[in-house]
Amino acid sequence: MIVLHGRKVVGGAVQGEALVTTQTISGWGGIDPQTGTIIEMRHELRGQSFKGKILVFPGAKGSSGWSSFFHRARLAGAAPSGMIFKKMTTKVALGAVVTHAPAITDLDQDPLKVIETGDWIEMDADQGIVKVMKRQERSRG
Template identity: 65%
Template sequence: MTVEIRDIRGRGVVPGRAEGEALVSHQTISGWGGIDPATGTIIERRHELFGVCFTGKVLVFPGAKGSSGWSGFFQATRLLGTAPLAMVFTTLSTKSALGAVVTRVPTISELAEDPVEIIHTGDRVIVDADHGIVTVHSTSLSPSAGRRPA
């Protein structure tokens, strides 16, 4: 098994450091009507990760979609203990920034390279938002991009 280690630099949004398994979505995520805060599961029927739980994972996705209620739903995941371990997203918006702040998990955005294209579900990821660095430990056993996690 070959392990490739790669650093991607970006902008820390919420400070902190977390390490865990990546869960990657190529689609934006809706808060209101898109996630179940009680279970940390994506419930948007047409979403590529429909039925998948993000609790305790490093959630890697393009950004937030929908209304300003996005942040409230992600805050609820923190209050209910179902939040992602950390977040890495491509596009920083007021919705995604506020959502990250109220979720209180290490978050990085505006990366030098598109994390959705580089990181694969199952990769081991270190999110060091204090220094704006995402370290990706890819293995040959990681699922291919776009493949639904088991």
């Protein structure tokens, strides 16, 4: 198991499966808030949903509708269950706040290098701790 330490963005604890992208995400025009699916045309996660997953991503880009689209995803029950990201911006901060899911940034290792899609994550945002159980360990376990 790998343990990362970072800073709380939104408090709370959660565990779940990671969905990782090395590409920044657009809210408005980039996701379908009803299903949590990435819809941006040339995005590597196009067609995949973050609903109930721990979304691991570099940060936000695009329209300032970012927060309202993640907000709507929460109201539709399609939001991520947690967020781990690298680059702080107003879009991602406000988006995380209104998603009401635990969120962490400023980690001591690059989460995009350490965490892969399918890894199991336990995060405690109040303590700033992310525990990563690799997919291979899980399948062996």
